[in-house]
Amino acid sequence: MPVPRRRALACTAALAAVLANAVPALATALPAPSNAPLIATSPVLANAQDGLRHGTSTNWSGYIATSTNGTKFTSVTSHWTQPAVTCTDQDTYSSFWVGLDGAVSKTVEQTGSSADCSSGQPVYYSWYEMYPAYPVNFYNTVAPGDQFTASVTTNGKGSFTLKLSDTTQHWTHTVNKTLLNAELSSAEVIAEAPSTTSGPLPLSNFGTVDFSSATANGQPIGAFNPENVTMARQGRTLAATSPLSAGNAFSVTWKSSN
Template sequence: MPATRRSSLAIAAALLAVAANTAPALAASAPAVPNAPMIPSGSAPHLVGPHGEILHSSSSNWSGYATTGAKFTSVSASWVQPTATCDGNDSYSSFWVGLDGDGSDSVEQTGTEVDCSEGSPLYSSWYEMYPAYPVNFNDAVRPGDHFTASVTAGDGGSFTLKLSDTTQGWSHTVKKTLSNAALASAEIIAEAPSDASGPLPLTNFGTVDFTGAKVNDKPLGSFNPDNITMATNGSTLATTSPITDSKDFSVSWKRSS
């Protein structure tokens, strides 16, 4: 899918600025690397359910669950911020809930991130009304923090994006407007953020557990959502577990690129 993304040079400059002014393990904000619409990898066929719904697909930048085929006006979930394992190479990962992006060119989303810069992890949080660039929150994010996030669409193209760190005790509620949002999908995703060349190397985040996932105020599992594997060039980068209790699942890192 077409997307306008920041250049690698801009990302590198931002990384250096952050590294120079924040403690690496507890960085309040990381570079604003865009999270983009789902990019189908084409490396695996769709599995289709009895009513024509897509049950499994492959993407080069997303892993998690997405649901389509109706109008979606709300999505929410909780997760624990994963701990990054950095190997000296720069890498990136984000965890979020959002509307749109699966089959559309806009995404309304909020979540957290952990990037690796020169061997050190940078933890951060943000919201994004893609194709606009993401906006970072300034609050500290630590591995092990418990997060709850939601995106809700209202009348006239209005959106309310809420992200809460219940461990640190901070919360942000952002109200934005996007008049042309399709409201054609809802998702809970672990992502490899992108620059101008496409998806960047995926940070080793281990496993992230998403819990209490709801879409349109109903359990995620009631929508027969699409289980998405992140894969590129025949290599699996991250896998998504089955849904349990209609609302809980995990995404596990496999390799960076």
């Protein structure tokens, strides 16, 4: 099968398609995923009955905060519980992460965990990425039920700190990187299906993943009137995002692999 890369898809109408080269495989059970800027599949629906802005993406589900007044996003954080995947004989893929940029820009600075199925077996791992650079996998143990805390912060002048902690397995990675052309135009907390250059791959059946303490710029992400993103392809919902609770907690529920 093709080498997968993660391809972030946004739900803002102004986005254009951005395709990147496939990422070489790393020394893991599966080829390395990669995240890239977003692509809209439908306009945002404002003033919905639940008061949220809604959009649809072919492989994102979660919340995206963007600015209409020039606000720069310099931090994003969240907690989540690593879900268990239910595997069949189909190879499937999923990841859960926080990040800056990517919704209306061509860079993405992000870190998170993944839950894939390879030859009927679950594969769990974690990573960070400063797209367009290749992703880097962490080789620490990741297991279903692990409690993750993640953050991406920047000084606004090109210096980034990406921090991922598995508080269940008692490990933390803090990565310092430089990216001078980051626009800092969005903040995201996302469940994702990866893609190849040919398009999105099947989404792993992860059941439900719960995100909490989701913040942007130190405030609950709900303070920025974020977009509630549903993952859907060809009219079929793959993953659905719940309303926000207390402005900073929500869940994403798997519906279909493809």
